[in-house]
Amino acid sequence: MRLNSNGVGAFVSIVRGCNNMCSFCVVPFTRGRERSRDAESILRECRDLFENGYREVTLLGQNVDSYHYTPQNGKETDTVSFANLLELVAQISPDLRVRFSTSHPKDITDDVLHTMAAYENICKCIHLPVQSGSTRILQLMNRTYTREWYLAKVDRIREIMPDCSITSDIIAGFCTETEEDHLDTLSVMDYSRYDMSYMFFYSERPGTLAQRRYEDDVPLDTKKRRLQEIIEKQNSLSLESYKKDVGNTYKVLIDGDSKRSENDWVGRNSQNKVVIFPKQNHAYEKGDYVNVKINDCTQATLFGEIV
Ligand code: SF4
Structure with missing residues (x-):
């Protein structure tokens, strides 16, 4: 597990190695064959993070869509696919956001896309x-x-x-x-x-x-x-x-103070876009969700205000 220094988000490794052989890449030689981690231990880690105040987990692997775990002595029907795993993590709490990276275009399935669409807390970003x-x-x-x-x-x-x-x-x-x-x-x-x-x-x-x-x-x-x-x-x-x-309202997870001013919060919406907005004397803290109406932008940041 890797924690963000902000105490809001954490990275959880789910697959190590890679079975693909992209000709420009060293990973297959340096990290070996793909190994999917035990689903129960991933879920335990995500639950612990949530109980310790974390509000976002990013499931990590070189190719997360090839996640495939069958418990020891388990039957093929006990196999947990990536779509199953996403759903299980999303069900920990609606207040726990779930992201994942990276998807190989050949492996991302309709099941994964439908699972993403079904859960508001699975971030809409691929x-x-x-x-x-x-x-x-x-x-x-x-x-x-x-x-x-x-x-x-x-x-x-x-x-x-x-x-x-x-x-x-x-x-x-x-x-x-x-x-x-x-x-x-x-x-x-x-x-x-x-x-x-x-x-x-x-x-x-x-x-x-x-x-x-x-x-x-x-x-x-x-x-x-x-x-x-x-x-x-x-x-x-x-x-x-x-x-x-601009003009839309987004649910934003507060990551902390904006770098430019301690009077502003910085957070991200479901699409993983950075949003900066004034604190406006509201009693919010980092790790809270807040609705922000966007009124301006650059090519890398949205600006708005709490509504
Ligand atoms: S899928 Fe990613 S990690 Fe695997 S070989 Fe290709 S570029 Fe490298």
Whole structure:
């Protein structure tokens, strides 16, 4: 377990290792095969955290959707899937928020999406790393999905949870990436309307499949220019997304004092967007939920007031 220093949120590991073999990644070599943790021990840990005042748990794994636990001597029907686990954690208390990360696009199921939709306290936010928008590059990356498969997954999320935020990881300039492949990445971003992304240019990691199989042949200045275009695209998508929230009211979990002023609280809504608002002489404390009406924004922060 890892605790946030604010005493409100904690990270709970549920799967260690990874069975995927993304060609750019060292995890399969450094952390070994996937092992799902005993569901009972996860639930015990989450209950303890709640009883000790924590109000948010983030279930962690390289690929949480492949969580799969069968108790010793248990039957196949006793197996706990990730959707089952999410539900069990959500049932601990409606005042305990549940998040999870990371989802591999090939593994997130309708069961998980329906479970998220059914529980208000399961946060409406999915980190769904695309890495590239080009099917050819995705194959070289060994991501095991195509551009079309990914976009269909985005459609499915929006169909089941129209208010769900989607975030991503994107790599610019993977081996052999052409200008056309790069444009495919930009168009996937437009289609998916990411609220936020972690963006990098490709740099070879020793021991990975990509290092052994492919030449790192995209010039550094091209990688940097493509990354800059991706960042600019993300900045404008984020601003668009945050602007849409102005005028809405959100249930916000208070994380603590805002860094800028001790007269303001900072917290996050279900979509994991940061919200800053004046304390206004209300007797709230960190770890409380409060309804905040949004009246302004930047591309990374919402501003509002308690209603
Ligand atoms: S990128 Fe993620 S899913 Fe792919 S091998 Fe690495 S840890 Fe596993």
